[in-house]
Amino acid sequence: MKVTVVGAGAVGASCAEYIAMKNFCSEVVLVDIKEGFAEGKAMDLMQTASLNGFDTKITGTTGDYSKTAGSDVAVITSGIPRKPGMTREELIGINAGIVKDVTANLVKHSPNVTIIVVSNPMDTMAYLVHKTSGLPKHKIIGMGGALDSARFKYRLAEALEAPISDVDGMVIAAHSDTGMLPLLSKATRNGVPVTSFLTEEQQAYVVEETKVGGATLTKLLGTSAWYAPGAAVSVMVQAIACDQKKMIPCSLMLDGEYGQSDICLGVPAIIGKNGVEKIVEIELTEAEKEKFATAAAAVREVNGDLKF
Numbered sequence: 001m002k003v004t005v006v007g008a009g010a011v012g013a014s015c016a017e018y019i020a021m022k023n024f025c026s027e028v029v030l031v032d033i034k035e036g037f038a039e040g041k042a043m044d045l046m047q048t049a050s051l052n053g054f055d056t057k058i059t060g061t062t063g064d065y066s067k068t069a070g071s072d073v074a075v076i077t078s079g080i081p082r083k084p085g086m087t088r089e090e091l092i093g094i095n096a097g098i099v100k101d102v103t104a105n106l107v108k109h110s111p112n113v114t115i116i117v118v119s120n121p122m123d124t125m126a127y128l129v130h131k132t133s134g135l136p137k138h139k140i141i142g143m144g145g146a147l148d149s150a151r152f153k154y155r156l157a158e159a160l161e162a163p164i165s166d167v168d169g170m171v172i173a174a175h176s177d178t179g180m181l182p183l184l185s186k187a188t189r190n191g192v193p194v195t196s197f198l199t200e201e202q203q204a205y206v207v208e209e210t211k212v213g214g215a216t217l218t219k220l221l222g223t224s225a226w227y228a229p230g231a232a233v234s235v236m237v238q239a240i241a242c243d244q245k246k247m248i249p250c251s252l253m254l255d256g257e258y259g260q261s262d263i264c265l266g267v268p269a270i271i272g273k274n275g276v277e278k279i280v281e282i283e284l285t286e287a288e289k290e291k292f293a294t295a296a297a298a299v300r301e302v303n304g305d306l307k308f
């Protein structure tokens with residue numbers, strides 16, 4: 001299994017580190033546009049191999065995509081995060097240009113690759129990859145729900161004063177502060193609905209803190225998070241590499257599922273060696289259906305800013 005990670009910044013390097021540490025693939029190639037940066041990150045990570053006990057080979061390249069040839073999976077983390085004073089259109093313009101260019105290079109050298117899209121605004125960037133890559137739709141997966149669900153579980157465990165291994169929960173819809181939909185109605189503590197443990201005030205706290213999870217970290221760190229995003233990507237790559245058929249909420253191209261078409265949104269799916277093996281349709285409450293539709297409308301508006 002060969003994995004390429006484009007963007008050797010905070011998130012890309014974290015992805016490479018977790019993938020290597022889990023020791024399930026033979027090779028990780030880091031690509032960056034900054035001269036020597038990917039090579040440096042790869043060398044630093046390789047010097048942890050004997051300390052951390054992994055055999056994955058990590059290499060880096062400054063933009064030479066021939067080194068990525070034959071990748072089974074590619075993760076796109078290249079792009080800029082939003083900065084103060086920037087309009088949404090400017091952010092989309094810059095990241096869309098990067099993601100489109102990177103996608104073309106990846107597919108040219110690895111025509112059978114499965115792409116995991118991380119760059120923001122992620123649901124729109126995943127949509128862009130669908131529209132420009134020529135890859136079948138089961139080979140394009142946006143990463144948002146895996147991270148947001150981990151943040152949901154963190155907040156649930158905090159409110160329940162329970163160990164995280166006791167709780168289960170999932171976040172679907174959009175990867176944005178307003179469009180995220182933590183499914184409180186389906187969250188459980190050892191199979192028992194969490195709603196039977198938490199007051200309404202606690203439930204509202206968990207949902208709100210989950211939705212602003214990324215923003216909270218950006219405020220604390222001065223930039224966006226990298227450990228949990230990297231770990232979330234590594235779980236998705238492992239599901240493909242090891243054909244786990246694991247159910248993970250991911251941003252996928254919908255074709256009538258959840259009442260939506262021609263849009264990428266977070267929904268639960270079975271992830272295995274073929275990428276997306278099946279979209280799982282779960283029963284939502286009326287309020288959840290409404291929130292899902294509202295999130296879709298907002299993502300559609302952002303998608304409208306794309307120029308192909």
Ligand code: NAI
Pocket residue numbers: 006007008009010011012031032033034037077078079080081082095098101102117118119120122143144147175223224225226229
């Ligand atoms: P960063 O600035 O640390 O790293 C980005 C890297 O991309 C830089 O090293 C830069 O040189 C590289 N790059 C830029 N253009 C490139 C190109 N054309 N080819 C190759 N490399 C290129 O940023 P960070 O924190 O790693 O975030 C990366 C992206 O991931 C951002 O858009 C961020 O918003 C997004 N993100 C998404 C998450 C999600 O859940 N989907 C979670 C966290 C971040």
